[in-house]
Amino acid sequence: MKENNSDQILAIIDFIKSIYGNNNFIPLHQPKFIGNEKKYLNECIDSTFVSSVGKFVDEFEKKIAEYIGVKYAIATTNGTSALHVSLILAEVDSNSEVITQPFTFVATCNAINYCNAKPIFIDVEKDTMGLSPSALKSFLVNNTVVNNQKCINKKTGKVIKACVPMHTYGHPCRIDKIKEICDEHCIFLIEDAAESIGSFYKNQHLGTFGQLGIISFNGNKIITSGGGGCIITSNESFAKKAKHLTTTAKVFHKWEYNHDTVGYNYRMPNLNAALLVGQIEKLNDFILNKRNLASKYETFFKGTEYEFFKEPKNSKSNYWLNSIILKNKTQRDQFLEETNLNGIMTRPIWTLMNKLPMFRKAQYHDLKNSVWLDKRVVNIPSSITDFKS
Numbered sequence: 568m569k570e571n572n573s574d575q576i577l578a579i580i581d582f583i584k585s586i587y588g589n590n591n592f593i594p595l596h597q598p599k600f601i602g603n604e605k606k607y608l609n610e611c612i613d614s615t616f617v618s619s620v621g622k623f624v625d626e627f628e629k630k631i632a633e634y635i636g637v638k639y640a641i642a643t644t645n646g647t648s649a650l651h652v653s654l655i656l657a658e659v660d661s662n663s664e665v666i667t668q669p670f671t672f673v674a675t676c677n678a679i680n681y682c683n684a685k686p687i688f689i690d691v692e693k694d695t696m697g698l699s700p701s702a703l704k705s706f707l708v709n710n711t712v713v714n715n716q717k718c719i720n721k722k723t724g725k726v727i728k729a730c731v732p733m734h735t736y737g738h739p740c741r742i743d744k745i746k747e748i749c750d751e752h753c754i755f756l757i758e759d760a761a762e763s764i765g766s767f768y769k770n771q772h773l774g775t776f777g778q779l780g781i782i783s784f785n786g787n788k789i790i791t792s793g794g795g796g797c798i799i800t801s802n803e804s805f806a807k808k809a810k811h812l813t814t815t816a817k818v819f820h821k822w823e824y825n826h827d828t829v830g831y832n833y834r835m836p837n838l839n840a841a842l843l844v845g846q847i848e849k850l851n852d853f854i855l856n857k858r859n860l861a862s863k864y865e866t867f868f869k870g871t872e873y874e875f876f877k878e879p880k881n882s883k884s885n886y887w888l889n890s891i892i893l894k895n896k897t898q899r900d901q902f903l904e905e906t907n908l909n910g911i912m913t914r915p916i917w918t919l920m921n922k923l924p925m926f927r928k929a930q931y932h933d934l935k936n937s938v939w940l941d942k943r944v945v946n947i948p949s950s951i952t953d954f955k956s
């Protein structure tokens with residue numbers, strides 16, 4: 568395709584409409600309810616167990632742990648609360664720093680802030696859009712010392728307690744390398760796999776490489792509970808503590824209300840879990856559908872001068888949000904302008920975290936890849952398509 572940019576954009580709009588129909592508005596990602604969701608919701612309402620005690624919450628935890636291949640899943644109100652509690656389990660506090668990437672959704676950094684800790688931003692890789700192991704290693708080697716099993720930031724004297732890489736748009740980052748580096752430097756690894764249900768790296772589900780991982784089931788994810796999330800781990804002690812903290816730290820007693828620490832009302836309600844149990848039954852079909860869509864996009868974009876972002880090596884991505892890489896910011900802005908004007912929802916990446924007022928003063932290092940991607944990456948409609956297509 569050798570037309571000018573406007574002609575190319577029109578061809579892309581036509582292609583997207585050929586997938587989703589000639590609607591006035593095509594969203595970026597909408598949920599699909601085609602299974603037992605209503606049946607389970609009715610059961611839940613009839614039982615009156617609509618709040619955080621009920622069979623669907625337990626069933627969800629069992630089913631998702633089985634699917635992911637992890638010993639424990641702890642249901643939470645959302646991915647952000649799952650991150651918050653994970654950071655507490657890593658003993659992140661006001662004397663701590665947490666390494667993450669600037670290219671992430673704000674929830675990752677908000678959760679660090681809830682613990683009164685400071686983020687440190689390390690660059691991502693262009694081919695995964697996730698935390699760069701080489702940038703991480705270079706930062707740690709040049710800026711930290713390990714003392715008594717603690718990684719000390721030479722500049723601030725604070726302990727770098729945890730590292731929270733994020734698997735961007737469902738694409739795996741090089742998480743095995745990141746784990747190796749974190750282990751060498753005594754840093755606790757929490758994977759922000761909010762967007763990654765159904766994504767695997769070297770045949771292992773994302774969120775299971777670190778000591779803890781989190782997943783989100785927000786309405787914009789592949790399967791949803793409306794709002795919801797979970798913490799995943801194979802460590803029994805973390806699992807028990809996570810359940811305790813997310814259920815107001817209540818100590819079991821037949822009738823007394825005792826709480827042994829400050830806990831949180833973070834458990835997913837049964838009503839949300841009922842919806843999610845219905846969704847899990849369709850998860851494999853949904854992932855297949857999304858991978859087929861990605862492959863259609865990939866073929867289409869080969870005929871354009873835009874690059875379709877493909878799953879990184881050694882991985883099987885859920886392609887939560889399909890992304891394209893444009894030549895420069897001018898081309899990106901024109902694409903965003905014209906697609907949105909035509910009712911096709913497209914979005915740039917989130918504003919880089921180091922540019923947000925609350926994180927502007929955070930320590931960060933050469934972010935050249937994040938800045939490069941920021942100017943070029945656009946997400947295009949990625950909802951599950953008609954099953955017949």
Ligand SMILES: Cc1ncc(COP(=O)(O)O)c(C=O)c1O
Pocket residue numbers: 645646647648671672674675733759761762783784785795796
């Ligand atoms: C990377 C990332 N981390 C954390 C979250 C937070 O999840 P939730 O919206 O369920 O709180 C999200 C988004 O939804 C996300 O995309």
